[in-house]
Amino acid sequence: MRSTVSTACRGAVTAGCATVLALVTACAPTDEEPGGAGGSDPSDSSGTPSDTDAALAAYTGMWTVVVEASHEGSTTPEGLEDHASGGALALMRQALEGVVDSGGQVTGEPVLDPELTLEDSTHAVVADCVDDSEWSIGAPAATGGAAPRRVDAELVHDGLAWRVSYLRIWEPGSC
Numbered sequence: 720m721r722s723t724v725s726t727a728c729r730g731a732v733t734a735g736c737a738t739v740l741a742l743v744t745a746c747a748p749t750d751e752e753p754g755g756a757g758g759s760d761p762s763d764s765s766g767t768p769s770d771t772d773a774a775l776a777a778y779t780g781m782w783t784v785v786v787e788a789s790h791e792g793s794t795t796p797e798g799l800e801d802h803a804s805g806g807a808l809a810l811m812r813q814a815l816e817g818v819v820d821s822g823g824q825v826t827g828e829p830v831l832d833p834e835l836t837l838e839d840s841t842h843a844v845v846a847d848c849v850d851d852s853e854w855s856i857g858a859p860a861a862t863g864g865a866a867p868r869r870v871d872a873e874l875v876h877d878g879l880a881w882r883v884s885y886l887r888i889w890e891p892g893s894c
Contacts, residue, residue: 770881774843774874775835777802777881782831785811789818789825807872807886827853833870843881845872848894866892 781802788796794815803811818825829851837843847870873885 770840770876771835771837771843774837774876774881775833775845777874778833778835778845778847778872778883779831781807781811781883785815786825786828788815792819794819801880802882803884803886804875804877804882805884807883810886826855829854841876843874843876845870845874845883847872849888851891867894868892869894 781799784796784799784802788794788799794812796815799811800808829849831847831849833845833847835843835845848867849870850867852865852867868891869889871885871887871889872883874881875884876882
């Protein structure tokens with residue numbers, strides 16, 4: 720399923736994602752192999768289309784907020800907690816702090832291509848292959864590579880809303 724973020728938001732998402740991807744890759748554990756949760760056919764899910772749409776909106780909404788914040792130089796963007804919690808929230812905040820600390824100008828945008836699987840009414844997983852080749856912070860070398868990278872996410876519905884609770888961003892060339 721292709722992300723349907725507006726052109727303006729997509730530009731913001733792209734710039735933020737590249738920044739986040741470049742910074743997070745250095746912080747992510749490397750002893751795991753790609754594989755595991757996500758990637759199955761969303762039509763096999765037992766949830767309603769509104770659950771699937773809401774969970775996907777939480778994932779893409781998180782990226783939109785992060786990208787906008789990276790352009791503004793914000794480390795605590797308003798609305799991030801509406802889309803992310805736990806480890807995913809901490810990881811995104813850490814990445815935004817890295818952007819601010821680097822003093823880099825974010826340019827370009829990544830292309831998201833998330834596939835969401837609704838496991839049940841309170842859990843979903845996203846398998847994404849993010850092309851961040853046109854997204855950079857400062858110098859082009861800051862992107863960390865030009866090959867698409869795998870992103871795995873877990874989402875939880877806490878009774879009020881879907882939120883990304885786990886986020887793993889792999890190295891360039893992982894998808």
